[in-house]
Amino acid sequence: MPVISLRNVTHTYGEGLPISVSAIKDINLDIESGELVGIIGHTGSGKSTLVQHLNGLLKPTSGSVFIDGEDIWAKKGNIRQVRFKVGLCFQYPEYQLFEETVFKDIAFGPKNMGLSKEETEKSVLAAAKYVGLKPELLSKSPFDLSGGEKRRAAIAGVMAMNPKILILDEPTAGLDPKGRQEILSMIKHYQRTTGSTVLLVSHSMEDVASVATKILVMNKSRLAMYDSVENVFSRADELQKMGLTVPQITRIFIGLKEKGIDVETDVYTVKEGYRRLLSMLKGGER
Numbered sequence: 242m243p244v245i246s247l248r249n250v251t252h253t254y255g256e257g258l259p260i261s262v263s264a265i266k267d268i269n270l271d272i273e274s275g276e277l278v279g280i281i282g283h284t285g286s287g288k289s290t291l292v293q294h295l296n297g298l299l300k301p302t303s304g305s306v307f308i309d310g311e312d313i314w315a316k317k318g319n320i321r322q323v324r325f326k327v328g329l330c331f332q333y334p335e336y337q338l339f340e341e342t343v344f345k346d347i348a349f350g351p352k353n354m355g356l357s358k359e360e361t362e363k364s365v366l367a368a369a370k371y372v373g374l375k376p377e378l379l380s381k382s383p384f385d386l387s388g389g390e391k392r393r394a395a396i397a398g399v400m401a402m403n404p405k406i407l408i409l410d411e412p413t414a415g416l417d418p419k420g421r422q423e424i425l426s427m428i429k430h431y432q433r434t435t436g437s438t439v440l441l442v443s444h445s446m447e448d449v450a451s452v453a454t455k456i457l458v459m460n461k462s463r464l465a466m467y468d469s470v471e472n473v474f475s476r477a478d479e480l481q482k483m484g485l486t487v488p489q490i491t492r493i494f495i496g497l498k499e500k501g502i503d504v505e506t507d508v509y510t511v512k513e514g515y516r517r518l519l520s521m522l523k524g525g526e527r
Contacts, residue, residue: 242310243271244406244438245295250304252290264290266462268304272440272455274405277432279449279470280442282459283484288442291459292408295440296327308406325354328404332411334395338383343374343394346383350402368401371431373423389420393427400431407431410442421445425452446488450474450509458483471507490514 250268255261265287272278282288293299294306297313297320305312313323328350331337340346347368351361369379372393378386383394392412399407409428413421429452432439443449449456449470456473458466460483466473474480474487477495486492487509494508494517504521508514 243307244274244309245272246270246307246310247294248305248307250294250301250306252294252299253302256302263302263462265294265459268464270457270464270467272438274438275432275436277429277439277441277452277454278457279453279455280440280457280459281444281446281449281485282465284444286459287462288459289410292329292410292440292442295406295408296324296329298329325350325402326404327406327408328399328402329408330396330399330410330412332414334399334412335383335388335391338391338395341382342380343369343383343386344379346394347379347398347401350398354402364401364403365397368397371400371434372397372427389416389423392416392420392424396424396427403435404437406438406440408440408442411444412441413443413445413448421448428452446474446486447490447510450488450491458485470509474509475507 247268247270250265251263252265253261253263268291280288280292290299294301295308300314306314308323308327313319338346340349344365347365348361351364356364369376374390374393374397378390383391386394396409396412412428413424416424425448428439428441431437441449441453453470455468456466456470457464458473458480465483466476474491477487480486490511491506491509494504494506494514497504498506504517508517
């Protein structure tokens with residue numbers, strides 16, 4: 242049974258008004274447990290609106306959202322529990338830090354879940370470890386942390402609730418290349434260690450290609466594709482028509498192929514590109 246199911250989900254802002262806009266239209270989707278799904282699409286395609294339906298921040302204008310087979314809007318008062326099960330971390334989450342110490346900030350969610358002091362501490366320490374925050378930082382004010390550390394602390398606050406589904410909206414936005422890679426490695430490690438389902442909204446094809454097991458493509462408020470990384474990026478022409486592209490390393494290999502060099506074009510990360518080229522050179526190919 243899929244952990245996430247959407248059936249004919251549409252969300253219209255300003256319904257009934259002359260200026261109403263349907264941000265997502267007739268979405269049907271099944272996501273299996275344990276997937277790391279990259280969500281891509283041009284600005285205004287409906288990515289953020291889509292994920293905000295998964296923990297009940299938005300209610301569909303029509304259609305149904307199922308988490309673990311249960312319609313999240315079927316029972317009154319059910320949404321609170323849904324939000325503990327589906328953790329959503331917004332873009333620039335560090336702007337939401339507010340407590341006196343980093344520990345208290347990360348502990349905010351677990352405490353609201355009703356966990357005991359011991360359980361809360363255990364969750365906080367585990368989350369801090371996942372994101373690479375050193376124990377000595379937990380007693381500091383979150384406002385004394387560096388930009389990257391603040392981002393980690395904010396993400397840890399969602400992880401500390403041990404959600405079955407973790408949604409991250411542009412978690413690498415505004416970070417330098419080193420910071421981006423550290424956050425992506427952290428997310429991948431977290432997903433592999435916990436077995437959680439992770440959804441990663443991103444504008445970066447490189448980021449998505451480096452961590453995702455599947456890619457979901459939104460286009461003009463509709464679900465355009467949902468498939469493996471290889472199958473989605475193999476449809477480069479379709480992506481380009483949507484205003485998207487494939488990773489830069491993939492474009493390089495496509496260019497080599499067009500120049501008559503015998504290479505495969507299913508290369509989506511620099512690491513894999515390096516491995517392929519090194520193998521060719523060692524084999525005496527040019």
